[in-house]
Structure formats: structure tokens, C-alpha cells
Amino acid sequence: MGTWTIINGVIYLVCFAMIGWMLLDAMKVAKK
Amino acid sequence: MTDEITNDPLEESTSLVKTLRPYHVWALGVGIVLVGEYMGWNFTVAKGGILGSLLALLVAGTMYLMVSLCASELGASTKLAGGPYDWARLFVGPGAAALVGLAVYMEYIALEAADSIVVASIAESILPEIQVFPITLLVITFLTFMNYRGVVAALNLNFALSFTAFIAILVFFAMSITGVGGVWNPGNLISGAIPNGLIGIFAALQFGPWFYLGIEGAAMSAEECKHPSRAVPLGQQAGMITLLLAAGMTLYVCSGLIPTDQLGVSVYPLYEAATNSGVQLLVVLLAIGTLFTCLASANGTICDSSRSWYALSRDQFLTPWFSAVHPKYNTPYRAVIFTMPIAIAFAFSGFLDQVITFSIVSGLVCYVMIPFSLIRFRKMFPQHNNKVRPFVGPLQPWLAYFTIFLALVIMSTLQWGYRYNLIFALLFYAIAYFYFNRRYRSLEVSHDWGEEMGWPEPVRT
Secondary structure (H helix, E strand, O other): OOHHHHHHHHHHHHHHHHHHHHHHHHHHHHHO | OHHHHOOOOOOOEOOOOOOEOHHHHHHHHHHHHOHHHHOOOOHHHHHHHHHHHHHHHHHHHHHHHHHHHHHHHHHHHHOOOOOHHHHHHHHOOHHHHHHHHHHHHHHHHHHHHHHHHHHHHHHHHHOOOOOHHHHHHHHHHHHHHHHHHOHHHHHHHHHHHHHHHHHHHHHHHHHHHOOOOOOOOOHHHHHOOOOOHHHHHHHHHHHHHHHOOOHHHHHHHHHHEOOHHHHHHHHHHHHHHHHHHHHHHHHHHHHHHOOHHHHOOOOOHHHHHHHHHOOHHHHHHHHHHHHHHHHHHHHHHHHHHHHHHHHHHHOOOOOHHHHOEOOOOOOOHHHHHHHHHHHHHHHHHOOHHHHHHHHHHHHHHHHHHHHHHHHHHHHHOOOOOOOOOOOOOOOOOHHHHHHHHHHHHHHHOOHHHHHHHHHHHHHHHHHHHHHHHHHOHHHHHOOOHHHHHOOOOOOOO
């Protein structure tokens, strides 16, 4: 696997982490 | 004991927090628009030459100056987050309100998608191995994340990005007129003045909005300003002056440094002009400026589109679910998150010019409705006092009538090149108008002006 494939994959992971954090926080707030 | 008097920090609140200052309003307006000086405006040159571009700059500039005067007066009076949407709701009716709310939302979401695509394209041109899709997604998610976490942090970021990008234009212009920034060739002005005759000059008007598209959004921060009656007019008019200066300087440096036939088709004209100047400092500065201005624009559009969606939801044009405000960050968090899938869908369509044309038509629909709202506002509330109208614009409502005329003229020029986009967009908004007008006709007479705005009852027109 090439370096740039890994870098592109890491960028996707960072994006999904941010989306996941926002959704989890929104769910936590909504439950209150 | 304290539990009895302290609110739960994770309990949803119902209103936005008032923290913004005039420079935030400036950052929001200029941040969204300045990208238009870095790219896009130069299509006016392809249609109408340098003279057509200058005319488009002046005609569109006149229209936007008048739109921002209308927006400042309405924003300072109503102090509501929905901006053009709220003005149409209060002074025109529910159908017009929904139409404007939708148009503002689409204008900014499409712009956000276009900005993200451009950032990804720049990244790919610097590092060819990197892919466009993940960078586009990264821009959208990171800026949505910033807006989710708080409006002050998001707009402070916008201020830093926009200010740097504006300084880059200023430095380029200063170096150019002092002869340090490359050889400025006046022959370009003569050879490429009017390549397509008078029709070309007229057709160039359709790209004139690029210089200023979205400045009216600065007034949408009114509900989150500490002193909206001062901050909105000050921030917005300062923003408009900044843009007029930036547009003039951009046209000057680019027209002398890039031959007209190349300028009309350039993707990044300011960056290309810097490259042609041969000064390494300018190349780096304008590359940074191009990147920063795209990020600032995408960031500002998320802020504005989410507020428009929030306002539509709060007034039950949409499900009230979207009108929740985050208890900790004081942002309309569900509306902010909802900008993400729509922007991603637009961005991944890949049709940059189609996306931007839809944004321009949506903007022009707003530029008809904003002055129309002001005309209605002046008829309904003719009183000039600090409570109803803390900021009084000059020469109204005549400027409002002239603004509507200019917006319709610019809209008509889209028939050269984007006829079907124009027809589709207008049809889309016509259907939206009749649908919402029919569904929410009852809302038209339900305003309690005293309770909602603290105003006396309006004069019936």
C-alpha cells in the first residue's frame, strides 16, 4: 500500500471521526 | 441547594447567544465574498473584455451597495437571525418568506460546495497524489465542526483568513503601482477592451455578482450581535467598502499582468497575475490568499445557511426539530449538522459552474425580495424612531425600486450561456412560493408586533 493511499485513508478517517463526534454530541444533548 | 437554581448545562436552550462585534459581521460578509475577487469574476472579461468587466464591476457594485443598505436597515430594525427570510416573513408574507429562506439556503450551500471543490483542486495541483474527494470532505466536515462548536470561534477564524487574503490583494496592488510587482502592460487594456461589442458588455453583467455574491449574509448575524443596531450597519458597510476596493484593485492588477484572452479563461486569475509578475513573494502570498479565501467563504456560508434553516424551522415552515440550540455552544447545532449532507451532495456532483450558477440565481432572487421587503416595511411602519428603525438608509424607497430593476436586468443576462439553469431555478422557486403560500396562508395575520418586535401596530396597506 502506497504512502498516499494511507494519507488519503487517514483524511477519510479524520472526517468520519469529526462527523461521529458531532452526531454523538447531538444525540447526548437531545437525550437531556 | 445550587442545583435548584442552576440550569442543567446540557439542557437545550431556545435562543442564540449575543456575543458578536462589528468586526465579526465584517468577517462574515467579506469572508463569504472575497473568494469572488480571487476567481470567477474574470469570466466577465471573456464575455465583454476589460470594459465589460469594469461595467459589470460598477453595475453589480451599485446593486450590492443598495442591497446592503436595504439589508442594514432591515437587519438593524428586526435583529433576527433569519435575515432576508425574516424580513420577507414579517413584511411580505409566508410564501415569500419560505421562498427567500430556501433561496438563501441554496445560495450559501451551493457556494460552500463550490469553495470546497476549489480548495481540493488547489491541494491536488500542489500535491498531485492527493485525492479531491477526501479533501473536499475534510473541508466541509472541519468547517461544520468549527461552526458546531461556536459562532465566535468560527467567525474569529473567518476574520483571520479574510484579513490575510485582503492584505495579500493590498500588497499586490501596492507593489504593482510602485513598479516592484512585475511589468504592468497598459497595452492589454486597449487590445482587449471590447472583443464582443455591446452585446458582450451586456452579457458580462451575469458574472458581475461574483465580485460581491453573499455580502447580504452579514446581516444574518444580527441575532447574535451584542449591539445589532450598531454592529450590523457598521460591519456590513465596512465590508461593502472593502469589497469595492478589492474588486477595483483586482481588476487593475490582473488586466495589466495577464493578456485579455488568457485572463477570461483563467481559473485563479490573481494567482496567475502573481506568477506573471515574477516576484516569488507575491506568488506565495497570493497562493495563501487563494486558499484562505476559499476556506473563509465555505466557513461563512455554513454559518449563514444554518441560520436560515434554523429560522425556517423556528417558524414551523420546516419541522421544529431543527430549531434546537446547543446548551453549551449556543449554536443551532442540528441545522449546522444538516448543512453537511446537502453540501456534500452538491460538491460530489462535480458540476462547479452549474452549482455556482444556481447559487447566483438564488442570490438574485434574494436581491429582488430584500428591497421589496424594505418597500413593504417602510409602508407598514412609516415612523422614523429608534425603536422601529435605529438605522435609516438614504434615498429609500427609491433605491429599493432601482435595486429590483438592476437585479432583474442582471438575471436576464444569464440567458447567454445559462438559459436552462435560469428557467429551472426560477421554476423551482415559483413552485416553492405557491406551495408554501398555500400551506401557510394562516401565518400571514398572526404577528403580534408588540410582543414579537416591541413595535406599535403597523399601518394597514
